[in-house]
Amino acid sequence: FPENVMDEIKAKKNSVRSDIAKLISSLPEDELAEKVRKIEEGLFDFANFIEARIPLLYMHQGYEVPTNGIFRRSFQGDKIVVLPCFHKEKRSVSLMKVDNRETDLKQGPRGVLEPDPTRCKKVPIDRIDIAIIPGIALDEKGGRLGSGFGYYDRLIPRLPVTTRKVALALEEQILPQVPMESHDKYVDIIITDQRVIYKI
Numbered sequence: 167f168p169e170n171v172m173d174e175i176k177a178k179k180n181s182v183r184s185d186i187a188k189l190i191s192s193l194p195e196d197e198l199a200e201k202v203r204k205i206e207e208g209l210f211d212f213a214n215f216i217e218a219r220i221p222l223l224y225m226h227q228g229y230e231v232p233t234n235g236i237f238r239r240s241f242q243g244d245k246i247v248v249l250p251c252f253h254k255e256k257r258s259v260s261l262m263k264v265d266n267r268e269t270d271l272k273q274g275p276r277g278v279l280e281p282d283p284t285r286c287k288k289v290p291i292d293r294i295d296i297a298i299i300p301g302i303a304l305d306e307k308g309g310r311l312g313s314g315f316g317y318y319d320r321l322i323p324r325l326p327v328t329t330r331k332v333a334l335a336l337e338e339q340i341l342p343q344v345p346m347e348s349h350d351k352y353v354d355i356i357i358t359d360q361r362v363i364y365k366i
Contacts, residue, residue, distance in 0.1 A: 172347065182311055182344070182345065183229075183302055183311070186338070187229050190229050193338075202231060203235070206236055209298070209332070210239060212355075212357060214332070218295035220248060220289070220295045221245055221294070221296050222249070222250070222261060222294045223236060223298050224299070225278045226278075227276065227278045227313065229302050230302065230313075230334075231334040231335060231336065233298070236298070246263055246289075247263070247264050248289050249264050249280060249286075250280065250317070250321065252275055252280060252317055258320065259321045260288055261290075262283065262286035262288055262289060263287050264281055264286055297329055300312065300318070300334070301335055303341050303344050304344060305340065306356075307365060307366050308352035308365035309344035319350055322351040330354050331352075331353040331354045331355070333356045334357055334358075336358060340356070340358060
């Protein structure tokens, strides 16, 4: 894309982020909790997730769908829970197995809890059965708008082709079209509080 088009897309992305923020913060707390519960149910009814032994999860921040309940249920269901560890200087991500949320996490460069490398073992990326990807806005083609750091756009292409890339979103976060740049990566499936969207 030429530079002025890139700037235009960036501006569009930022305005989408602030629209979504307004929308979600205007939802009553109990309604939001109910929506999150429905998304969780949707994920735990989803065959690919039920069968997955080693899911990649995320620690939510901002207006991403909260994952606390998903963690709890994944541990109860004897899944091997993996979380990303972000390396700011290399702008890269490594994946680590988390056994205990209380003791195995520390504050990461994005201000979000992530695996403590002194306590957690690295997991090879080809062992991931299903990847749960955060998003702030998505569309039915699998287009995804994240927080703007680009970590997941670099991680998604490294995941095995057979690993389902699943985003979680409130129905309010689904747009007719998400502004995408050439380096932005798509997800395969989106689970909302109302439906499961398979990429068109």
